Amino acid sequence: MNNQLSENWNISKSWLRFLVIILLVIGIFFRFVNIDKKLYWGDEVFSSLRISGYMQSEMKKQLGNGHVFGTEDLQKYQYPNPDKNATDTIKGIILEDSQILPLYILITRFWVELFGNSVAVTRSFSAFISLLTFPFLYLLCKELFESSLIGWIAIALVAVSPVDVVYAQEARAYSLWIVTILASSVALLRAMRLQTKVSWFIYAATLLIGFYTHIFFTLVAFSQGIYVIAIERFRLSKISISYLISSLVAFITFVPWIWIIITNPQPESVGWAGVKQTLFASATRWAGIFSRTFLDLGISPSDPGKLKIALIPFILIILVLMLYSIYVLCRRTSKRVWLFVLTLIGSVGLPLLIADFVFRDRYATSRYTLPSVLGIQLAVAYLLTTKLTSIYTKAWQKKFWSLVTFILIMSGVISCTINSQAQIWWNKYPERYQEFPKIANILSQADKPLLISNTENILPPVQILGHLVDPKVRFQIVEKNQLPEIANGFSDIFLLLYDPSDFLKAGVEKVYNSKLQQINRFFWKVTKST
Template identity: 45%
Template sequence: MKLYFFKKIIVKLLLPQKIFFLVIALLLIGTFFRFINLDQKVYWYDETITSLRIAGYRQTEVVQQIFDDKEISVQTLQKYQKVNPKTTLLATTYSLATEAPQHPPLYFLAAQFWTQWLGDSVTTMRSLSALISILIFPCLYWLCLELFGSSLTGWMAIALIAVSPFHVLYAQEAREYSLWTVTTLLSSTALLRAMRLKTKSSWRVYAVTIAAGLYSFTFSLFIVTGHSIYIITTEKFRLTKIVKASLFACFIGLLAFSPWILIIIIHLLAVGDISGWTAINLPLSSLIKEWFINFSSIFFDLNFRHNNVYLTLPILILEIYSIYFVCKKSPQKAWLFILTLVGVTAIALVLPDLLWGGRRSSVSRYFIPCYLGIHLSVAYLIATQITSTSFPQRKIWQIITAMLILCGILSCAISSQSVVWWNKYDSYDNPQVARTLNQANRPLLISDPGVSFGYVLSLSYLLAPEVKLQLFTEPSVTEISTDAQNIFLYRPSQKLRNQLETKYTVVPIKENQNFWRLER
């Protein structure tokens, strides 16, 4: 009886019954897609580095141990992906601080607890991100209530993000991006709540969410910047109590993050080395294509990097129109918040690429705050239009909403059955490489450190136990194993390849430019 009464209240006060059941169904579908086939897709380069960090190893020491010119087994390589119960939180933190300080430790420490409790299989590793991604739903609903004061907009936002191909993909990746999404929503909601309540406790909560966001991902600095611009603008550039309170909360949050800021400064050279690939130039036409694909993938994604990019145009038009609609129809506090959420991160990534070159803005996961802003604007547009007094307008937008949801479900369904997807980047060809190696008679795989370390780790997840590896110390090549009948070369440095070409004929394997066969 109580359950029936509670349901009746929800249906009548929050949203129509049909929409209520639709949202519940989409929540179940979205949750299903987040947890299905967690171990199916390639465990790619970045994820292997996650396992390395939470196991307490540093990349430099592992390279010294395994790249020693000696023949090793796949099991030897996999040893560095296994969590040791004796590994301490300090070892994981030290590994990050000295080699990858651009990745703060919050997710990695949580993952270490998780794997020591449940094991270190691929499914377990990714299940933490999937579980964290479920928290996106209540956080997004709460943000919509604070921003628009509309439960219908909140439910529509949940429905759209539940079957968002992008968010489902990163809910199944052993990296910190689901956590960053949650902390971004929490800090945004905490800010709006603090501005509404104007209490000390609410500003303390906001300060805590700032620190949590920064310890999740360094780009949360863009979120803090956007929030500051929003507060100052809404307060009409006056030093009001709200401005003072928000600045103090930001100061406390940044102060809590200051130890890691110091680590980043000390190891700035390491950050430059690791992130140097983002400075590689892309032609403007290629950048624009990546922007189109990235921003459409939050609603529709059929692996367009390998298909027709023009199919993304209807989604992009809808997103642009939703921003325009929000700016025209919603209160200032709503549209200004969305503009700062989207604009600051977009400018911070796009502008350096346009001025100095690089490919930072081609990396889809860096735009998560922008995607959240677009989700909010599209949800507001749909919630407003499907309740319009005009019958034809209502029907048109109901059809658009149905098509948008179907696009998301279709994208997630196809992706869930695939072994690779665009978010696996340079590990995309691993299944093909592993298939060739596993089918060969007495195969030997040769490589050297260079950029290959993470790629070799990723490939090892797909290799049969019979495959042997010989990893040379760059750039010297000593004796190659004589027991091998088929010798392959994988992602070598140019120096290693040049040396091998003096003794062998290097034959490229079709359809893969990073994989060769050596013939005596």
């Protein structure tokens, strides 16, 4: 491989580095620009609750007693405060969110304590940690392909990859998860090459960090085990024994949290995955997931069908490119290389494919398939590098693949540009939350507004609005089957029921001797009866 690339490497080194540096700067810019302008949606609100150290039950009890309060009271349950410490944060995760691993939440809590309470600060940790993707990606390409050139191309692709930028701006563990996958991959390949105790210890440490970062890291670790066993041809070699010891040590340290998940299951947290779908819907969903690696115009299920149809040719071209890159990788590289990439792609992708197409569940989302996307990005980087620099590539072919590379990069830049100006994107489920900015605008424009709701709607609906509305907005939350007392001194009174409650709707009309004017599907204005 080095022989094929070396002749052109010296010629292309200077301009390639210059191009990658420019794309890196652009990618870093997109990861931080308008980071506080995006809708702080449901999953992020849950992350912030965990960061605060409060439990959902405590929040409902303290806010749901019918008294009137402001946004500052809501923020108490979104940021660290003196009343709760890191131990309370871990306790909340164990009792209410056991499937959420604690490492990201704890680090982000310390990050916010250090830099201050704001949406921008909370999200900035994900953006900052995502920058570690680039050095680890370069090191992985050096270990796997023995080529720094492929590493530069891979960095260029990932820097402006729409899906990587999207999750770099989200207050969830996905950026940290990708970094741990890359770090463990580098550590594994290095340990297999050096075969020293220190290198295997480092690999065990990366596994431990990964286990406590994301629940699906266990699938990545399992795929790495398959890779080692296959490379060693099922022999109990020195490498196999060292791998087993390192993996066992890391796994034993994760056993306590496995026990926590078993004894404190949270099935409602993935209730959305139980929605059955047709094979066509599953295929369409997967096509969209993978195409967002290079092209993302913010299309969501709620968008018009004509817009989706118009994108079909572009999506098909991207999918063909991905399949061709995997084909070329398998044909032209050694088993040590192509098997690693394939196991990475299949680590999470294969179980989710089975869940989608066999059991008809809907577990596949872009955030869960990030390891598969990473493997595809490695394959595409290898394809582009070989086509652009191989001495066996004809002149017209190099021009063609130069154009392909340019189009891929520009589609990423354009996608990230559009995303940077949007308040809500597909990853924030616009079909559920697109009305919230409009609701917040209506509330903030009122003179002295009051928003009434019940405890079933505090998390996430009311908390989402708490990040959007003007501080003058006041809230009144009651228990599920209770009615609010009349609150005087407000110019406008509104009712929010994301989770329906005919009892509260009828009760508000009775208490205020009024009618409800419906503004959208879960938002009403209280108007005087005529």
